[in-house]
Amino acid sequence: MSRTALRICPLCEATCGLTLTIEGTRVTRARGDRDDVFSKGFICPKGASFGAVDADPDRLRTPLVRRDGELREATWEEAFDAVAAGIRPVVERYGPNSVGVVLGNPNVHTMAGALYPALLLAGLGTRSVFTASTVDQMPKHVSSGLLFGDAHAIPVPDLDHTDHLLLIGANPLESNGSLCTAPDFPGKLKALKARGGTLVVIDPRRTRTAKLADRHIAVRPGTDALLLAAMAQVLFDEGLTEPTPHVQGVEEVADALREFTPEAVAAACDVEADVIRALARELAAAPTAAVYGRIGSCTVPHGTLASWLVDVLNILTGNLDRPGGALFPQAATDKTPRPAGPGRGFALGRWHSRVSRHPEAKGELPLSALAEEIDTATEEGEPVRALLVVAANPVLSAPDGDRLDKALESLDFMVSVDPYLNETARHADVVLPPPPPSQSPHHDFAFNTFAVRNQVRYTRPAIPLEPGRMAETEILARLILAVTGMHGADPAAVDQMVIDQTLGKAVEEPHSPVHGRDPRELATLLTGDTGPERRLDMMLRLGPYGDGFGVRPDGLSLQKLLAHPHGIDLGPLRPRLPQPLKTRSGKVELLPQPIADDLPRLKRALEERPGGLVLVGRRHLRSNNSWMHNVPALTGGSNRCTLHIHPEDAERLGVRDGAPVRVKGAGGEVTAPAEVTDDVRRGVVSLPHGWGHSRPGTRLSHAATDPGVNVNQLLDGRLLDPLSGNAVLNGVPVEVAPETAPGCASVTEKLTALT
Numbered sequence: 001m002s003r004t005a006l007r008i009c010p011l012c013e014a015t016c017g018l019t020l021t022i023e024g025t026r027v028t029r030a031r032g033d034r035d036d037v038f039s040k041g042f043i044c045p046k047g048a049s050f051g052a053v054d055a056d057p058d059r060l061r062t063p064l065v066r067r068d069g070e071l072r073e074a075t076w077e078e079a080f081d082a083v084a085a086g087i088r089p090v091v092e093r094y095g096p097n098s099v100g101v102v103l104g105n106p107n108v109h110t111m112a113g114a115l116y117p118a119l120l121l122a123g124l125g126t127r128s129v130f131t132a133s134t135v136d137q138m139p140k141h142v143s144s145g146l147l148f149g150d151a152h153a154i155p156v157p158d159l160d161h162t163d164h165l166l167l168i169g170a171n172p173l174e175s176n177g178s179l180c181t182a183p184d185f186p187g188k189l190k191a192l193k194a195r196g197g198t199l200v201v202i203d204p205r206r207t208r209t210a211k212l213a214d215r216h217i218a219v220r221p222g223t224d225a226l227l228l229a230a231m232a233q234v235l236f237d238e239g240l241t242e243p244t245p246h247v248q249g250v251e252e253v254a255d256a257l258r259e260f261t262p263e264a265v266a267a268a269c270d271v272e273a274d275v276i277r278a279l280a281r282e283l284a285a286a287p288t289a290a291v292y293g294r295i296g297s298c299t300v301p302h303g304t305l306a307s308w309l310v311d312v313l314n315i316l317t318g319n320l321d322r323p324g325g326a327l328f329p330q331a332a333t334d335k336t337p338r339p340a341g342p343g344r345g346f347a348l349g350r351w352h353s354r355v356s357r358h359p360e361a362k363g364e365l366p367l368s369a370l371a372e373e374i375d376t377a378t379e380e381g382e383p384v385r386a387l388l389v390v391a392a393n394p395v396l397s398a399p400d401g402d403r404l405d406k407a408l409e410s411l412d413f414m415v416s417v418d419p420y421l422n423e424t425a426r427h428a429d430v431v432l433p434p435p436p437p438s439q440s441p442h443h444d445f446a447f448n449t450f451a452v453r454n455q456v457r458y459t460r461p462a463i464p465l466e467p468g469r470m471a472e473t474e475i476l477a478r479l480i481l482a483v484t485g486m487h488g489a490d491p492a493a494v495d496q497m498v499i500d501q502t503l504g505k506a507v508e509e510p511h512s513p514v515h516g517r518d519p520r521e522l523a524t525l526l527t528g529d530t531g532p533e534r535r536l537d538m539m540l541r542l543g544p545y546g547d548g549f550g551v552r553p554d555g556l557s558l559q560k561l562l563a564h565p566h567g568i569d570l571g572p573l574r575p576r577l578p579q580p581l582k583t584r585s586g587k588v589e590l591l592p593q594p595i596a597d598d599l600p601r602l603k604r605a606l607e608e609r610p611g612g613l614v615l616v617g618r619r620h621l622r623s624n625n626s627w628m629h630n631v632p633a634l635t636g637g638s639n640r641c642t643l644h645i646h647p648e649d650a651e652r653l654g655v656r657d658g659a660p661v662r663v664k665g666a667g668g669e670v671t672a673p674a675e676v677t678d679d680v681r682r683g684v685v686s687l688p689h690g691w692g693h694s695r696p697g698t699r700l701s702h703a704a705t706d707p708g709v710n711v712n713q714l715l716d717g718r719l720l721d722p723l724s725g726n727a728v729l730n731g732v733p734v735e736v737a738p739e740t741a742p743g744c745a746s747v748t749e750k751l752t753a754l755t
Helices: 050-054 076-094 105-109 111-115 117-124 138-148 185-194 208-212 224-237 250-256 262-269 273-285 303-316 367-375 401-409 472-483 492-506 519-524 531-542 558-562 593-607 647-653 701-705 747-754
Strands: 002-008 017-023 026-032 064-067 070-073 099-103 129-131 164-168 198-202 215-217 290-293 386-390 413-417 430-432 453-456 568-572 613-616 643-645 660-665 668-676 684-686 732-738
Touching: 017 050, 026 050, 064 076, 076 099, 076 386, 076 413, 076 430, 076 472, 099 117, 099 367, 105 111, 111 472, 111 531, 117 386, 117 472, 129 367, 138 303, 138 593, 164 224, 164 273, 164 303, 185 198, 185 208, 198 208, 198 273, 215 273, 224 262, 224 273, 224 303, 224 593, 250 593, 262 273, 262 593, 290 303, 303 593, 367 401, 386 472, 413 472, 472 492, 472 531, 492 519, 492 531, 531 558, 643 647, 643 660, 647 668, 647 732
Parallel strands: 099 129, 099 386, 164 198, 164 290, 198 215, 386 413, 413 430, 613 684, 643 668
Antiparallel strands: 002 017, 017 026, 064 070, 064 430, 453 568, 613 732, 643 684, 660 668, 660 732
């Protein structure tokens, strides 16, 4: 007998509401929830394939523990015993920094990934922290931290109300949005055009999004910051600025950008000066406008400067914190908003990596540096000798996977929390598999802070936890206990500790709705069936829309949210400045010193003219990094690992459509089929990210049938944006030649030789 259940989709940042059809303990169908207050029935191919993702037969069902060199099934007790026995001696002998932690992108798609990793890092006390952010979005966090004093204060475009939207390095028709949570992004762009608005896309590829645009600018990869700087210079030069209030440093920015005229940057960007002027004038003339940049403008040599300039343009045109412009969302689980005023500000480089001395950003070191932090000895500190990898696959997602692959073999001990035995987890001594998403609760802590409309939703598990499984929240709670010397303690103590500490601080804050109350009494008022639900209830009640534990009877609580299974709409984005600002001045600091110090490097880029071909990545609607290539419904068709190359470049190099080509970069070479297309501009080739499932020792049976190649193997990890430590993945030079060239071995042959 079938039944239905609601579930928020965890497979990309759009966070669409789903209605699942369930037969027994199996999801047999997924469709969009038409009553969802946010997504209103929208669904993409990933959401429609929820059942196939959930039931993938290659998902691990029990822990694995390495015995006599082989990973074998074990009980949960045996697994956590092994974790404690493997990690604690490393910490006690070599210190906490000898234990590295790698956090992958899926952490922000689960409740467990949002609630526990910070406790894990604090408990270990390690500075050897690496996340997917430094191969993705760290430049935006750093620019926001420097501008607004808070690395998480990221304004998003008001898609439902803007008159003019400029996208740079973003392809939301494929990605479904990134750092901009917006179900049905395609529908919102079409609605923008239908109401007479303008869509401008700046991208070296004619993406699906670019094909929808009123104007597409095929900029040379890696020159985004130059183009944006020239647009800002035009605004100053022609008197088109009307800066947002609560801003300091406007005149200083005008002086700093004086030399970046359209004529000065045109050759480097390969965009005519008149076109750049038109972009700036149209942006300034629009009744409302928003500039939005994403991964294409982040993963380049000047990623932080480009991210900064996105907000500079929004600020100079008066569109920051204005309806129809770019606004700061207010999530239901945000901390109680503090009164506006000066804050602590944002600091970079509080410590450095051991080998290459990369500065930390937001408490993290570059993922590109992970291999050398393991395999290179120095006089300063111990190398990383043990590793905790939570929902990450850096062998594919970080530069130079071959080097990292070898480095992982040299570790004293490694733990992987992952549902798959993938290219990284195969090196682990213990693998702890979380249950499939249907058996987990869901609330989007992170993505609601980037949502284009304020709302709150929560779904309990659609299917009861299968016997023998362990909830992901409990896995991470037990992991915290095992690695911090408290192995064997009740995992519920972790949640209770957080509740006690949070309420204890809340009652001492004058602006808190519970100021002066007894935290023990407040704890007794919390509801929820589990520790994570009690924590959610606490965060909702203390948050900006919360009931304040009775102070605001109509406010939010877990009980109220459970009574609204399709979610609660909290209204459109609203102006919030100056409250979100945490800078030392209490204002938007438009020209922070680290930005000013990096501008000379951008000036030098005016003279750079890369010869030959450069590489860019690409996304596909049915992929999310390396997650889903083991699901047949999400591979094949146009979702293929091919090298896009322009017809003129193909003819010049003797490359035939469909024939194998060799691509060589500073970190290595791969061989992939050519796809000749004018959707990529001349001088540019494109490979998708997340492929390369050909290594032995994994359990990804479908992915292995069409493994593709690892584009990040073309990089050696030395190219970083210096402010953020973000890997430079786009605009890097490569050599391309037909596979028939003498001495060219296929990627499969190379890997076979290595192993």
